[in-house]
Amino acid sequence: MSTKHTKAASAFLLNKSRAQFLNQSIWYVREKRDKVAMQLAEWEELRELSSSIKCHTVTHLDTYLEQFASQAETNGVIVHWAKDANEHNKIVYDILQQHGAKKLVKSKSMLTEECHLNNYLINKGIDVVETDLGERILQLMQVAPSHIVMPAIHLKRQQVGKLFEDKLGSEPGNSDPTYLTRVARLHLRNEFMTADAGLTGANFGVAATGDVVVCTNEGNADMSTSLPPLHIVSMGIEKVIPDYRSLAVFTRLLARSATGQPSTTYTSHFRKARPGCEMHIVLVDNGRSDILANPQHWETLKCLRCGACMNTCPVYRRSGGYSYTYFIPGPIGINLGMLRSPRAYSDNVSACSLCCSCDNVCPAKINLSEQIYSWRQGLDAIHKADPMKKIISSGLKYLYGHPTLYYMGLKYAPLINRLPRNILYNRLNAWGKGRELPTFARKSFSEMWKKGIVR
Amino acid sequence: MNSKESILSNIRKNSCADYEMPDIAVAAVRYDDSLQQFIDMTKAVGGNAHVVQVDEDINDLIRSYYPEAVNIVSNLPEVTIATGNPDVVAKPQDLDGTDVAVVRGEIGVAENGCVWIPQAVKEKAVYFIAEYLVILLSADKIVNNMHEAYDMLQFSDYGFGTFISGPSKTADIEQALVVGAQSACGVTVLILNHR
Known part of the structure; x- marks a missing residue:
């Protein structure tokens, strides 16, 4: 009774101290989340509202997308539509080419991971620089994120110290996190200063105003878009929300759920390009509109990508992000992987103890564990039952x-x-x-x- | 059919449910002393907040907070200590090397220490590129929570605005909190007109 997940998890658990380190690091984040959530008497009311707003928006996606796109165009933003990953990558590359851009600085975007944008651009000769510290570390290591919010959570400081010594010329043997962060700051400052274009994801797209809202702690999305003359936004179509009143609900839930902070340091609203510059939004479907037709699983489109379901998941904490075969791990990743391809990603559905903790922390109240249970019921039909x-x-x-x-x-x-x-x-x-x-x-x-x- | 039409028609064809928009009326947190809560939260997120007294001068205060600052950038008329104006730089890269930027915030949010800053300079880079950021905020613009903040949110013609809650930070290396990631290493909010 082994799946690829159980085999990878067994291998991960051989190193007991590393396994314990990961579990403790992530549990610490879960505890911080509980603390800030409990400070608000209206917490459950916010979760309920967030779920209802998302249910409404996702079931009226055509209306809100059209409103968002037309509002953005009124603001002078150039809006593109991409049916799939290839079309998205091609659009981004074409925009870069039209501007003669050689160096692209990027803030964190799981959508571009989904589309494999970086490799696509690098193969075409673009210098792609991730600017979130965790993402930059992983890019220099040439590995993928192991968590959607804390991408390098599985690494020890010594590994980062050694990497920076080799790649950025930091002091040999110095693995102090403050020192290493300063080294990265200087290195990235130079990249921001010399970039030709900046690319960000989008946490929210506000239909009423056309704003793209990006939340970071490092300020890297803002540095990526304040200096180069070109800003490209990669945005999944499910990221659109109706208005500011809705946004208030989501901004109160997002950082509290993700890292236990009352807010991210920066919640930036991009409405127009800088004078003399250009702003582009690429709206990406890549299978999302097909998910809408799935009565049991369309609610995965409510996801805010906060990562709370991973942090609470006893299986994720004890097996690590790399044990999953889909690029998004944890409860939401199990479901999204199955929606992408049940035959390719069925190994992950066993990575759930049906404890239902994820359902209880999800700020959009997605019934994650029920969905995983229902995938399991369908395994025999696709000849994937054990x-x-x-x-x-x-x-x-x-x-x-x-x-x-x-x-x-x-x-x-x-x-x-x-x-x-x-x-x-x-x-x-x-x-x-x-x-x-x-x-x-x-x-x-x-x-x-x-x-x-x-x- | 182009991609836009194809995506929209697929959405229309596939939507299998219909949910109403809920009424967003949250009985959200309010504070007896929202000013004090704002100050406490600003400190909790790694920033500093100071209520400017009638006999205090903001220029003296800025100098005392950042005694070694050489390049102080601001376009606010009351900031006479400024050595440069972000409105007259030829390109945003020229702002690199700014020690302190002094800017105006329009809303302070007590629940999370956020300050709403609608762009009011030629290059928004000034909000992020400076080593230290000083935000001037009027005491009467402090609200309880994000619902109240979004109800009164205003943009300028620049079409950019940001909520800033303390200094830039990261915990990407072993969950160790480090202040000063890619943007400001420190933030001081000077609260004005307090009666």
Whole structure:
């Protein structure tokens, strides 16, 4: 009973101190989230409102997208529409080419990860520089993010110190986070100063005003767009929201849910290009409009990409982002992966203990665990059900359908308690891998009930 | 059919539910002393806030906070200590090397220490490129929460505005909080006209 996720997780857990470090780092963020959430009496009311606003917006996406695009165009912004990742990448490259841009500074965007934009541009000769510290670290290491908000959460300071020593010429042996952040600041300042274009994602697109709202702590989205003459926004179509009254609800939930901060340091509203400069918005579908047709899973489009579901997930915390086969890990990633391709990403649906904690922290109240459960029900239909589990299920079905056999089994079950471990825990007992069998009671409840010992 | 039409028609074809827009009337947090709450939150997010007294001069205060600052940039007439004006630079890159930028905030938010700054300079880079940022904020513009802030939000013709809550920061290396990532290393909010 192994999936790619369980195999990768087993490998990850071999290094116990690293596994413990990740669990503790992420649990710390979850605790901070609880603390700030509990400071607001209206917290649950905000979650409910956020869910309702998203339900409304996502089910009226055509109206809000048209309003957003026309408002942005009125503001002088050039709006593009991309059906898929390829079209998005091509549009971005064409804009860069029209401006003769060679160097592009980028703030964090999971959408561009989804579209594999960086490699596309690099292959065409563009110098692409990630400017979020975590993203820059990973780019220099040539690896992908392991978390959607804290991309380098799995790394130790010594790894970053060594990387900066090799790539940025930092002091050998110095892995102090403040020192390393200063080194990155100087390095990135130079990149901002010499960039020809800046690209940001979008946390929200406000239909009523055409504003693109970008939230960061580092100020890198603002540095990326204040210096170069060209600003490109990559925005998923589900990021549009109606108006400022809605935005107030989301800005109160986003940072509190993501990192336990009352707000991100910067919540920037980009409405127009700088004088003499250009601003472009690329609205990207890439499968989102198909998700709308899925009655059980369309609510994944409500996601704010805060990462709270990962931080709370006991499986994510103990297996790390790289154990998942989809580029977004954790509960939301399991669902989005299945929506992308059930056959390609079904290995992740087992990475859930159905504890439902994610449902209870999600600021958009997405029923994440229910959705994962429903994907599991559909595994057999796509020939991805585990054969061992199928045998066990049909065996149990037979047992429960035959009361005589069941009661006989119950009577003799206590004998199992006395069997030696090597008979009980071998590769035939997949259930016993990593967990202990229960001790079977000498007398079963039904036996005691029949004899009147309990009532 | 172009991509826009194709995306929109796919959305129309696929939408399988219809939800009404909720009534957004939140019984949101209010504070007995929103000024004090704003000051506390500004400090909690790594910034500094000071209520300017009638006998204090903002130029003296700025000098005392940043005694070593050489390049002080502002387009506000009351900031006589300024050595440069962000409205007259030829290009935003010229603002690199700014030690302190002094700007005006229009709304302070007590619940999270955010200050709304609608762009009021030629190059918005000044808000982010300076080592330290000083924000002048009138005490009567402090509101309780983001709902109140968005209800009164104003833009200038520049078409850019930002909420700033304390200095630039990161915890990307081992969750260790470091102040001064890519933008301002320190933020001081000077609260004016307090009665």
